[in-house]
Amino acid sequence: MSERPGRPIVADFAPTGDALTEYDRAHFGTYLRMLDAAKAQAAWTQVVKIVLDIDPTLEPERAKRAYETHLARARWIAAHGYREILQTGDP
Numbered sequence: 001m002s003e004r005p006g007r008p009i010v011a012d013f014a015p016t017g018d019a020l021t022e023y024d025r026a027h028f029g030t031y032l033r034m035l036d037a038a039k040a041q042a043a044w045t046q047v048v049k050i051v052l053d054i055d056p057t058l059e060p061e062r063a064k065r066a067y068e069t070h071l072a073r074a075r076w077i078a079a080h081g082y083r084e085i086l087q088t089g090d091p
Helices: 022-026 028-039 044-050 060-088
Strands: none
Touching: 022 028, 022 060, 028 044, 028 060, 044 060
């Protein structure tokens, strides 16, 4: 996991499954930033540096894995998980 002052710690793998987790709720902003970066076609190496605070030069496998799993989770939330947020009113 990465230490990020003032921001939640990023795990090497984002959660999977069909329900929002506490990790998802804590990283809602991270997921939004991941989606924005993907829409802007930002280089994944820049996204992991800026959004996930992982250096892809020092940890290329970890960086790529974290990027892929967090982006996949962000896309799942945008497509399906948002329903739970709407029901509870709490990201």
